[in-house]
Amino acid sequence: MIQELLLIVVVIGIVYFMFIKKKPLAKKKTKSEPKSKELSEELVECVACGTYSSASDSFLKAGQYYCSRECLEK
Ligand SMILES: [Zn+2]
Structure with missing residues (x-):
């Protein structure tokens, strides 16, 4: 019974973690963090x-770079 409960907690944790992780990732491109400065x-x-452009000027979405908002929305 405890194992079932633990499994549920783990599943909820994973789902929660994924949601939490997704949102900051999308925000990251708009505000430049010191970590992404190396990439700039x-x-x-x-x-x-x-098209090649500097990482600081490009849009990052789902781990892929786009040169402009137009390309991002393609
Ligand atoms: Zn492009």
Whole structure:
């Protein structure tokens, strides 16, 4: 019985963790954090059109970079 309860708690925890993790990730691109500063000098390729732009100027969505909002919404 305790094992079942533990399983439920773990499942809820995972779901909760995923929700919590997703939201800050989307916010990350709009506000530059010190961690992403290292990446700002790097050139990243836009997955939509292939244009290279600095990581600080590109939009990050789901771990992929987009050069502009247009490409992001494609
Ligand atoms: Zn693009």
